[in-house]
Amino acid sequence: MDSRAILERLIAFDTVSSNPNRALMDWVQTYLAQAGIEAVLIPDASGGKANLYATVGPKDRGGVMLSGHTDVVPVEGQDWTVPPFKLTAKDGRLYGRGTTDMKGFCAAAIAALVAASKRDLKTPLHLALSYDEEIGCMGVRSLVAMLKDAPVRPALCIVGEPTNMAVATGHKGKTALRATCQGREGHSALAPLALNALHLAADFIGVIRAEQASIAASGRRDGDYDVPYTTVHAGVMRGGVQVNIVPNQAVIDFEIRALAEDDPNEIIARLRDAAEAIVAPLRAEFPEAAIRIERLWDYPGLGTPSNAEVVNFVKGLTGANGTIKVAFGTEGGLFSQHLGIPTVICGPGSMAQGHKPDEFVSEEQMARCEAMLQALVDRLEAGI
Template sequence: MDMRSILERLVGFNSVSSNPNMALMEWVRDLLAESGVQAVLIPDATGAKANLYATVGPQDRGGVMLSGHIDVVPVDGQDWTVPPFALTERDGRYYGRGTTDMKGFCAAAIAATIAAAGRDLKTPLHLALSYDEEVGCLGVRSLIEMLEGAPQRPAMCIVGEPTSMAVATGHKGKVALRATCTGREGHSALAPLALNALHLAADFIRAIRDVQGQIAAQGLRDGDYDVPYTTVHAGVMRGGVQVNIVPNQAVVDFEIRSLAEDDPEVLIARLRDAAEAIVAPLRADFPEASIRVDRLWDYPGLGTPSDAGVVNFVKGLTGANGTIKVAYGTEGGLFSQRLGIPTVICGPGSMAQGHKPDEYVSQEQMARCEAMLAALLARLETGL
């Protein structure tokens, strides 16, 4: 089966992160089996979702891993002019949810794995497909645990997130956090006698903005990023029942996206100190006053040196001269930091099309991706 046919089938699965993905993964497993490639499914606790891992070639050496996620973001509330879960080919583009982020690369990687089965590889090719990347790089962790116990790990990894086929060496890490603000309820006619949790939340957001301002003015900088410093951002604020009740609880969900050189734990400690400074003066009258900051999930940043072997290797496959860094997060930092696998990001399409209605990847980008993977197979036949 060729890349286009595989992409058509992948897009046809509604693999929004909240949905099961087992049917999709079983289809890929069975497709690979037709070419003699045995893939392992790594299910989650419910059995409704799974990662997939397959190897072609010798089992006693490192090799190259192609990594992609098959979950996609929702289409709810978006104005699509084409069916989001059916492939539409028009004007030199493939349209459909996930074509850029990142079923286009996954289709090319699956096709390359099938082609590899008919080649005499001296160095192995590995295929890793994950779930729940879009909700915090959560699903891939069980695959990483499997590789931690494996006798051999891949020697390098290409994560095929969309980079317009440039070779990306880095991205920021992310920590998602929640501040739970506790006050005291009361009738709004007597509001000054209560402690409004939404007001506490607003004060905490002010602290977030102060920290961000200090980072922007004085923090570490990396000019390879569009925003060259660590960012702290409040995304959700919830609280209250109705306007005549002073709310006793409010929640602020926020995030830190940190440069590889920045330690997010330092920022979390600063924000916890700021939270305590907000509520400490209130406890004489309201002993229950608190702002508790909890970590929800995180993934590490990626900071592969520009002169690393994997960088030069993938540049040789693509013909690239330089490297870039990307604004969005990937699973690459987990492969690099948890497993010690040198990793780069390189895939077809642009994230400017990702997560939008009428998402697409161009046929030109897919052709360049296929050419890179063909060059990879040729190198694996010679043993790198």
């Protein structure tokens, strides 16, 4: 099969993150086995989802890892004009959920691995496919743990998220948090005698906004990003039952998207101190008053130096002159920070098409990706 035929099969699997991806991974494992390639599945506790890892070539040296995720975002509530889980080719574009984010790259990487299996590689090629990337890079962590214990790790990694085939060296990390504001309930006719948790939450929102303003004014900056500084953003606020009850609890879900050079723990510490300053004066009358901040999940940023070996190597494969950084997060930060694998992001399509109805990747972008991977296999045969 060529990349397009493989992509057609991958798109047909509804691997929205809330669904199992095992059927897709079983198909990939079987397809690779038919080419004589052994692929290891790393299932989750339920067995319904799995990561996949496969190697072609000598196993006693590092080589290059191609990394992609197999889950996609939902299509509900979106106005699609083509079937989202059936590949549709039209006017030089390949439509379907996940074509650009990021089954297009996965298909090309699978095809490249099969092609590489027919060559006498001096340096190995690895394929890493994951699940649950779209909900915080959660699934890949068991694959990271496996590689951490492996006798030999890949020497370089290409994460094929959509960059229009530009070589991206960085993205911000993300930390998802929850602030639970505890007050005291009461009848709204006696509201001043109670402690309104929504009011505490509003005060904490003010703290978040003040922290963001401070970072924007005097924090570290990186002009390669559209927003050149670390951001702090509140996305969800919940509390209250009905208007005649003073609510005793409110919850705020918020996030930090930090430059790779910034430490989100320092920001969290400042927010905790500011939250304590809000409730401390209230405890004489309301001992239960609290704003508790908990960390839900996170993934690290990526900050590969522009002159790193992996950057020059992939630029040589694509013919690129410069580099970019991307606004969205990837699994690349985990490979870089947890495993020490130098990593770049380079894949077909644009995230401007991702997560939208009628998602597509252009045939031109797929051809450029295939050419990059062909050049990679040639280099691995020559023994880079």
